[in-house]
Amino acid sequence: MDLEIRNLRLALGGKDILKGMELPPVSANIVALIGPSGGGKSTLLRVWGGLLTPDAGEVILDGESLPRKEKELRAYRRHMGMVFQNWNLFYHLSALENLVLPLTRVHGFSVADAESKTLALLERFQLADHAHKKPHQLSGGQQQRVAILRALSVEPRCLLLDEPTSALDPEMAAQVLEMIEEVAGQGTPVILVTHHLAFARRVSDMILFLADGQITEFCSSEEFFKQPETEACQRFLDTVLRM
């Protein structure tokens, strides 16, 4: 996956969130966005997901500029797999129906094809027993894992995860992280926002450090954790790792 950002600006509710963000062309398969809250991580992820359109600048994914017209953006979104912190699954539908709905309504699958594809996927990740449960009958970790499968079921160009474990207790978080690791290992590119630095370090091959609407540091995760360049980043790591 090739990423590039040129002078990306975005304000939300009159507040500048992304302030002329720059990222020279880089190539990576698993990218972790880390940094203090309010730094613009989730906003940047939503831009990549086609949910927010920048006020200025360009975001380039695999050599293509992200579209700006709503219709083209919708087509783009269909091939991105997005998972949020919580409330991902439509809570009036069962796990199975949650996966089937986008396949049939957006991707033109027949119901039978969508169901067999979905069941196979749930089976592979040991979630088949929960196929007919509604989200409120699933644990938080199971909900997130089903949500990741829903994002994967459309065979996305890239999986975008916005703090997928921050609403979970440690044990459930571990299960979800394990699944992300497995998915990433199978070749689907992943961009994730996370506070699990140890996980980011182990899984990702590129770290983007965001602070105050800028990417202040980008490098391989190995280099990053060995020797962060900027002082802000050093301070962040010190604080987080001390806990």
Place this chain on the structure above:
Amino acid sequence: MIGCLRNSRWLPLHVLLGVVFLSGLCTAALNSVAYQWNFDAVWGYREKLLTGWGVTIGLAVASLFLSTFFGLLCALMRRSQWMPFRASAIVYTELIRSTPLLVQILLLYYGVAQAVGLNNRYVAGVVILSLFAGAYISEIIRAGIEGIPRTQIESARSLGFTPVQTYRFVILPQALRQILPPMTGQFISLIKDSSLLMIIGVQEFTQSAREVNSYTYSTLESYLPLALGYLFLTLPLSILAHGLEKRMRYGS
């Protein structure tokens, strides 16, 4: 017998006790004024009462559909990106909710309906009643939609749903669960409010009872069937609302 009642879902023991207690109280009160019951005179007009009851049911059912349509339309306009839609929806709900239904019926019937040549008082009555209830229903629907977590809608967008698909497959089915119980309550009000349509000469249930009263001078005997007739319509709805509230709740 008592045990069976206690376990019954629709008629718990405490409800039965309440009914016995209140009817005892009413009987005592009536005995103390030594009221002379005379149901025979009213019985002669039973057909008139029944017809009125039928008209009330008709008005309520027709208004139920039309007011839901108005309410949905207004709620969607209120959420529209286009300012004139939003503004007119706000003006409509606020005007309706802050004036008495009686005034609305008189003004809309003798003013607007006559002006546009809508002379059928039954049709006009249904439209006016629906405009009234629609304002309340739009607020119920709006609250139902706004109660949906933002991420649900964002998820739908991120999956590539069109706005219409988002409403059809995510927003409305979820909102419906929040909306149904208060909506049922609103329909109960609608049934009772339909009695005000008598002032524009609609021959509905209350009007029939009033006429029977003026023919027979048997006030309580005319109005008691009226109360029972309304209760017969609204009580099942109340029970339904109660049941829906229980069933629609998510185990969170």
